[in-house]
Each structure stands twice: as C-alpha cells, then as structure tokens.
Amino acid sequence: MLQQPHLKYRAFAPVGLRDRTWPDQVITQPPRWLSTDLRDGNQALPEPMDVSRKLRLYEQLLAIGFKEIEVGFPASSQIEFDFVRRLIEEDRIPDDVTIQVMTPAREDMIERTVEALAGARRAIVHVYNAVAPVWRRVVFGLNVTQTLALIERQVTQLRRLTEAMPETDWVLQYSPETFSSAELPVSLKACEAAIAAWGAGREVILNLPTTVENATPNVFADQIEWMRRALAAHPNVTLSVHPHNDRGTGTAAAELALMAGAQRVEGCLFGNGERTGNLDIVNVALNLYTQGVHPGLDFSNIDAIRATVEHCNQLPVSARHPYAGDLVYTSFSGTHQDAIKKGFAARRDGDVWEVPYLPIDPQDLGRSYEAVIRVNSQSGKGGMAYLLERDHGVVMTRERQQAFSRAAQRVMDALGGELSSGDLLALYEREYGLPGRAANDAAQAQCEPDVA
Template sequence: MKVRSNPRAPWKSLRGDLSEAPEWVPVDLRHNPVMPADPTTLNRRRRVFRQLVAAGCKEIAVGQPALSQADFSFVRTLLREDLIPDHVTLSVFTPAHRDRIRRTFESIAGLDRAVVHLSATTPLALGNELHIDHGTLLGLVRAAGEDMMRCAGGRAGVRFQYSVGGFGPAEADFTLEVCDSMTFLWEASTDRPVILNFPATASTTAPDAYAQRINFVNHHLTQRPHVILSADPRNDQGTASACAELALSAGAQRVEGRLLGDASRTDDADLAALATSLAEQGIDPKIDVPGAGSGAVLPGVMSRRRGSTRPVQIPS
C-alpha cells in the first residue's frame, strides 16, 4: 500500500500544542426531541440544568425559545426562580427570521448575560439548490445580524454567535467572507468576542477535512484575536470525537455537544468522552466527568436514573 502524506494537515504542527481544555457547551437541553429521559416537564428540565451547572459548565444551551413555547417558558423560569449562577451564561438558538429573532430576545429580557446563537445556511446547502447568488446570501445573513443588534440594544452582556450552516461542503472562500462580515458587523472585541460555530449537521467529510476547513478560517480571519472558533461535529459516521479533537488542534477553542445524554451514531459529539480523552493526556478537562477524578456516573447511566426506558449505551 502506497504511503500518502498531506503536508497541509494542520495537526502535524499543532497536535502537540494542545495544553488546555476548550470551552464546553452542552446542548442536552436544546435538542429535546432526542434527549434521553425526554425532559418535557419543567421539573426534569430544572434537574438537567442543575446537573450541567454542577458539572462545571460555564455556558449552557437551553433551547430554541422562538420555536418552542416550552423552551421559552423554561428560560423565563430559570430567570424568575434565580437558578442561573453568576458564572453561567445561557445560550439561546434562533433561526435567521426577524420575528423569531425578536421572540428569542423576549425570552432573555432581564438576563445580565446571554449568547444569542444565529444559524444561517451557506451557498452549497441552500444557494445552489435555490439558485441564490453569494451576494444575496450574504445580504440575508447580514440582515439577520442587524436585527440581532437592534434587539440587543447595546446590552454589553449579550454576545453573538453565528453558525455556518452546511459548513462541511461549503466553499471555503465564501465561508471566510461571511464570517469576516459578521465579526465586523457585530463589532467583535476582546471584551465581547464573536463566536463562530462550525456545525456538521450531517457529516459529509472526514475528520481531517473538517479540521482543515477550521484551520483555514483560523489562519485567515481578519479579526481572529476577537473571535472564538467553535466545533460542532455530529456522530452519524461515528467520527464526532475525532472531528472535535482535530478541530481543537486546528485552532478551535470551544466545542458543542452532549454531556449527560446517551451517545448514538446520529447524535452530537459526546463531551464526556472528549473530556475524558483530554484527562488521559494529562490535560485538566475543567468539567466533572469520569476519568477526571470526579467519581461522576457514566453518561449512559444518567438516562436510566431519570426513569428512561432506553437502554444504556457506551459512548462512542
């Protein structure tokens, strides 16, 4: 078999430089339809939120309040009952629609800190299907970003996140153009960095290709010091952990995934498995997971303890 070498592979020079854990952002409460134990009741949601806080998570995705009344009510309950510690920031998800953006900001009214997460697609995922040119797509994304700025009204504690929908197959140059445009629009700064999230909604590329795309953005962003790069791989091909670790080597500083939920082959990245991997490399994961000396239960066991009838699964 012929040995192949890729001199552009980012981890060739960066793999050994990984010395600290990323920011972990659990999405257990955002992806309710497939979450173990189905936290449809308010009490269950409270319990899951407390578990995530106890694990040491500093940013927690709590749902899509513009699309779900249950999510909207849950966010308001957390605020009303003063359940959000000072060191924890809520993240709320919104599509790129004006009415949805307004509703999302209504849900966080009164919060001192929040991340508003905008998801908007890229050309190969939408433009090529609907024959929308790059300029039109960029205008649609920027219009949503401007709506978010108006709704935020200058609140210093509200930060912005942009997810590059269809990141895997998207054109690298145009992805960079959109990311640069959003960071300038949102006036990214050291005190108020913009989060750029790169989801692999359906894995269409190998982990090394995913990492190389993040590496490209990492090295070419105009305002790189004022941006947090976030990995958000999926596990439909069983490669989420590999994608995430290589993305960290390529410059990502943040990872979205599940912490308490069962791992499955169509699910988010398993944060417990990733954090355990870092701990085995001698890196403090900074969250309370098995393998980090915490004595916490394995992720799959959580669903059984909350009364789920689903079988316990071993994290992949």
C-alpha cells in the first residue's frame, strides 16, 4: 500500500447542499421494489442461469410479492430473448406485475428489445448510457453535447417503435449510468433529454445508480435530493435508485436515498451482482420491518427463499448475512446468552419486541429458537441452563449452574467444538449420577431454582 495514497486516489467532492432536508426524514412506507436478479444478478454469475433456473427464481420473486421484475437483456443472446418470449406467450405474468428489460442505447439492440416484448400487457424498457467524465473521455470518446444527442436519438427511436405497438402499455426507464461519478448538471441534462424525447406526459422512471460506489452514503443522498429538486417540474417521473456495494455501504446508500426522496429501489436478493454486488433487497426490506414498516415483500420463510436463490445462483449466502445467515440469530458468548435468556423470560405475548441481541423475532421469518443459543468454549452458565431448561425441562439453581458450567468447560477444552443440547443433558446426567429430570427434581427439592 502507498504511504501517500492521495497522490493516486482522489476523494469525491461533496455536493455542497447546505439546506439539505434528508437527515431529518423518517421512512414510513416502503418504496416500489424492482428485482434485477434475473438480469443484473444473472450477468454477474460465473455460470449464468439456464431457463429452468431462471423460471424457478422468477416464480420465487412472484411468491415474495415483487410487482416489478427485470427479467433479462433480450438483445444480448437468444436464450435471454426466448426467456422473455416464454413469459409472455405462456401467460406467466400476473396482471399486477410488470416486467422490465434492459438495453444499451444502440439502435439494433433497442429494436431487438422491443421485438422481444411484443404482446406484453405492460412493459418497462430500461435504456442506459454512461455519462461520467472518465467514461465519456476514455470509453466512448464523446463530449457532453454528443452524449446528449445520443440519448435523444435512441429514446426517439424507442418511442417510434413502441408507438407502433399500442396494445402494450409502455414505460421508459432511463439510467444515466455512472450517475454517482458524474457532474450533477450533466446527469440532469441527460435525464431531461430522455424525458423530452419520450414525450411530455408519458410515464418515465429515472434510475440513478451508484454504478461504482465511490463516496460515503451521505454524498449519494445529497445527489438524490439535488436531482429531486431539479426534477420537481416533471410530475410523471418516478425517481429510482440502483446502489452497488463497492464500499460495503449499499444498504446505507439506499436508505439515505429514500430519505432524500427516492421512490423506487432496484437490487437483488441477498446482494448478488457484479463485483461486490448489487443492493441487498432482503437487508433493506427487513430493516424497514424492524422499524415497524411492512416492506410489502414476504420473507416469512427466509430459509426456503435462501435455498432457492443458492440453487439458482450456484452461490452460497454467507452464514453472517443479516437476517438470513445460518449464524445470525446464534450466540456463543456467555454474556450474550445470559441476556437473551433473561429477555425471553421477561417477554409476554403481545409485547413490543425487546430481546437483547435479537433485533428481529426469528419466528417472523420462519426460523425457530433452536439455534439462538449454542454452546462452545466461549459460552457461560446462562446459555447452558437455557438449553437444558428449554429442551429437557431441567431447571438448575445458580450454584448448580456454576458447577455444571465448569464441568462443561473442562469437556470443551479437552475436545474442542460445540456441545449440543443432547450432549449437555448426557453430561448433566453423568455429573450428577441421575437422569436429567430426576436430578432436576432433587435440585428443586433443595431450594428454589434460579430463573435469571
């Protein structure tokens, strides 16, 4: 690593929005969600999905409750084209669901894309081109004027093609790709060029991506609030965001963007996507849920959803993934276990959820409490007592908890690894020379059990 990284890397300049209002906003309703698992997520897979896996994931997205799904890039390959046609021709699109497809701003690809959508009841055509300085200069060799002319020409072509197919309700989505790295006035001109070419009064989604996340989330929020104000004169515009996760702050960027006025969020289940991934929709949706806002998406069986996504993507979901990972509701630490045990003991039906170390009730997502506490060498007496009481009806006094904890610690120090609930019961019976319930009866006859 360089000792003077500032000689190679440049900090992103702040927007300078002195009268910003987003820090005081509270998210009280969910955004419109778009899943791009079948397009952006699929193109990022080492082994892109075949048709059967795409269909399985598509059905899962419908079951979760997505009303807008980006189903592919039909101009990129025959497989992608055929998949879109199959959804339309086999009537697999519910009346309340809108499919979206993507195309770069190229004449041949726009024509092929519209051809793929023939017969759809409603469709969003997602057109994009990069507008940031390094892309204009290095990748495309275009100046700002030429970039704006490209947008006007390609959106005009899309309008002409779609007006010839009035049986479909057409929506334009325009993305100034690399928005977060571009000058705001240039991004605004690009969006206004797309709106004008599409036609006054027609529905437009302006999708503002952090194509490559390059600044702290508050900077992105300022960019969104700046654009929201500048576009206030266009009532038919929906402001959408498409965060990536290059800095590991995609979730924060999405949440602050919603506070700044974004109305729609694009992402993938569990954050699949190019490089470090797209925005993790599960994360943002369940963050809302823990604040008392129903996200409008159903993750009641999170393990089954995860299994489907892992099968279709051929990629694992991390054991530490928020809300869905194998270990995220599990405590090994003795102090954590003691606090959780006390939280469960104090809880009554109908109470507001307040259990230490558990920001959400695992049962709301179809998880059980069985894995909340697991015992290893870092665990304390409270966790062991919780498992024995919950699973086997063994209630120990405080003194017995302490003595048993020392015995269990000796075993784990010698063997390593975890002790299961069954292992603990067997050790308990061996230590006290009695079956677990008989030992429990004997302990209770001596004194009141310690339920702390």
